[in-house]
Amino acid sequence: MMSWCRKGTTPRGLFLALILLAPAATARAGEVDRLYVIDCGWAHATDQSLWSPGVNSGAPIDFSDNCYLIHHNRAGYLLWDTGITDRLVVLPNGVTVAALHQTWHRTQTLLASLAALGVKPADVRYVALSHVHPDHAGNVDEFPDATLVIQKAEWDYAMTLPQKPFSSEHKKQLIDGDKDLFGDGSLTLLSTSGHTPGHQSLLVHLEQTGYVVLSGDVVHFEANWDDRRVPEFNFDKAQSSASMEKIARVLAAKQAQLWINHDKPSSDARRHAPEFYE
Numbered sequence: 398m399m400s401w402c403r404k405g406t407t408p409r410g411l412f413l414a415l416i417l418l419a420p421a422a423t424a425r426a427g428e429v430d431r432l433y434v435i436d437c438g439w440a441h442a443t444d445q446s447l448w449s450p451g452v453n454s455g456a457p458i459d460f461s462d463n464c465y466l467i468h469h470n471r472a473g474y475l476l477w478d479t480g481i482t483d484r485l486v487v488l489p490n491g492v493t494v495a496a497l498h499q500t501w502h503r504t505q506t507l508l509a510s511l512a513a514l515g516v517k518p519a520d521v522r523y524v525a526l527s528h529v530h531p532d533h534a535g536n537v538d539e540f541p542d543a544t545l546v547i548q549k550a551e552w553d554y555a556m557t558l559p560q561k562p563f564s565s566e567h568k569k570q571l572i573d574g575d576k577d578l579f580g581d582g583s584l585t586l587l588s589t590s591g592h593t594p595g596h597q598s599l600l601v602h603l604e605q606t607g608y609v610v611l612s613g614d615v616v617h618f619e620a621n622w623d624d625r626r627v628p629e630f631n632f633d634k635a636q637s638s639a640s641m642e643k644i645a646r647v648l649a650a651k652q653a654q655l656w657i658n659h660d661k662p663s664s665d666a667r668r669h670a671p672e673f674y675e
């Protein structure tokens with residue numbers, strides 16, 4: 398039998414030998430080194446209470462809508478959500494979603510925003526979606542080479558929709574539950590169903606900024622988070638509440654910031670591309 402302790406090997410010599418044998422010990426750990434917040438549209442609605450049942454009935458509200466371009470030192474670019482369709486850019490009056498009394502606008506296309514950063518669609522290796530609603534999945538097919546990262550339950554739901562949010566042929570990685578995406582703790586997908594059947598959130602670890610949770614539509618604005626309100630139109634109310642509690646536990650455990658995508662005041666206060674977070 399082979400032995401580590403050959404005759405004459407000192408404990409110190411053995412220790413050094415083990416260090417030299419350790420395969421990945423000297424490799425740089427995988428990490429997210431940059432996060433850009435990109436304006437991916439905005440909306441005006443005339444009745445806030447559709448999102449907060451029984452509260453602020455008839456009060457108008459504006460929504461932000463961001464995409465997040467994340468650079469990982471080994472995996473390359475990942476785009477979290479793609480915003481409302483770029484086609485809105487040529488419609489000065491936007492498009493109204495009648496059921497929500499909500500009108501959507503886009504000032505600049507996602508592709509133009511990426512180009513301004515020197516990023517081509519082919520440079521984006523992963524497109525990860527919180528969920529498949531049009532204000533998040535509007536431009537997926539602009540990235541035909543990217544792997545779509547989505548919960549399996551959300552993919553299944555998308556494929557039942559009469560109008561598919563993206564090509565059913567898209568290259569994809571289907572996720573079932575929580576997942577440390579690159580196995581290094583830099584990007585962790587969190588299953589947060591409720592708004593839709595397979596909604597997910599993303600826990601991002603940045604070296605200087607620390608942990609940030611990109612929560613998709615787990616909650617739409619600050620007051621709804623404070624009071625844990627669930628919009629009437631969510632897919633499942635109990636799941637929605639449980640997902641908010643799950644996010645709250647992650648925030649506490651990681652001392653993480655919660656970035657509520659559609660909360661316009663906090664979104665406006667954030668640095669947007671070309672500035673970035675490290």
Ligand SMILES: [Zn+2]
Pocket residue numbers: 530532533613614659
């Ligand atoms: Zn949304």
